[in-house]
Amino acid sequence: MKSANSAGFSRAAGVGKGTLYRHFPTRDHVFAAVSRDRFSRLTAEAEALLQESGDAYAALQEWLRDYDRSAQQYRGLRAVVSAGIADEGSAIFADCGPMKVRAGTLLERAQEAERVRRDVDITELLSLIAALPEQFRDPDGSSRLLDVILRGIAVGASI
Numbered sequence: 001m002k003s004a005n006s007a008g009f010s011r012a013a014g015v016g017k018g019t020l021y022r023h024f025p026t027r028d029h030v031f032a033a034v035s036r037d038r039f040s041r042l043t044a045e046a047e048a049l050l051q052e053s054g055d056a057y058a059a060l061q062e063w064l065r066d067y068d069r070s071a072q073q074y075r076g077l078r079a080v081v082s083a084g085i086a087d088e089g090s091a092i093f094a095d096c097g098p099m100k101v102r103a104g105t106l107l108e109r110a111q112e113a114e115r116v117r118r119d120v121d122i123t124e125l126l127s128l129i130a131a132l133p134e135q136f137r138d139p140d141g142s143s144r145l146l147d148v149i150l151r152g153i154a155v156g157a158s159i
Helices: 003-013 017-023 027-051 056-071 077-084 091-095 097-112 122-130 144-153
Strands: none
Touching (some): 027 056, 027 097, 056 144, 122 144
């Protein structure tokens, strides 16, 4: 962790750098701790959507939109999540595991309903969405680029 970043994190948390280093050996560990509740909430939301018997593609879209909005709440979190979600050595990877499983099931349902292309992988999809740049957001926080992604994964979309 760079000292400027650790100083900022420790100052924001109201603790010294030494305390921060003892509890969070890397920046990823800090972001994983900050994201833990968010990942739990997204897991529960995916589980609730899986219990519904409605349109599988609409359920996936709803969940992906919430995932996208939740990743933008903390500056720098998007890049860390985008990299960590596929990196088994990352602190983020373990914490987002249950969320990825439930989101993967939402994706599989949409694929089984022939609404989403079969060559779409949940890890790649979540990493891509987590990496969407901020400058293409509407005032309500929604990403215009997410709409492009959703159209691109839909069955019948041409590349």
